[in-house]
Amino acid sequence: MAQEITPELANLVLDAQPFSKLVQARVTVFEPRRAVLEVDVRDDLLQQNGFLHGGVLSYAADNALTFAGGSVLGASVLTSGFSIEYLRPGKGVLLSARAHVLESTRRRAVCRCDLVMIDSEGTERLVAAAQGTITLVG
Incomplete structure (x- = not known):
């Protein structure tokens, strides 16, 4: 069974990434x-x-x-590869990257992510879609 990761721990992990701090991302x-x-x-x-x-x-x-992959595999994971398709220009005030697990084994998870831009009125528009494989390390 995967090690449980809380939302608070997820944000601590994110905050430990200098680039994530630079873009001010949050889970x-x-x-x-x-x-x-x-x-x-x-x-x-x-x-x-x-x-x-x-x-x-x-x-x-x-x-x-x-x-998303780490939610089923545990904290020691890395992206082994992903692809992204840009569908339209990203215009708005907020980017929401919404990922979910499609399928997983004990060591790998295939995940999908919809990248949605939200404007100042709250209207959402899909601007890109990605799929990747997340792998347990160690």
Whole structure:
């Protein structure tokens, strides 16, 4: 059975990552088979056309996938690979990376992540989708 990780511990793990601190990401949902990571959109996270930078979207997907996988595998996990499809430009005030486990074994979890931008009125729009494999290490 996987080691239990609380939402509080999930945020401590996230806070231990310097890049996560830089983008000011937070885990807002952490439960078995599911994790949500959020990032407030700031000007320094945008690309030259005013959209959320693709690197921020990829970062959020990678971490949300890993937290979802870790919810079933335990804390000692790494992303062994993931792919992302950018569907439309990221415009809004909040990025919500919503990941869930599709299938898992004792050592690996295949996860999916929907990357949703939320505007100031609360309207949500899917901007990217990612899928990855999370692997137990050690």
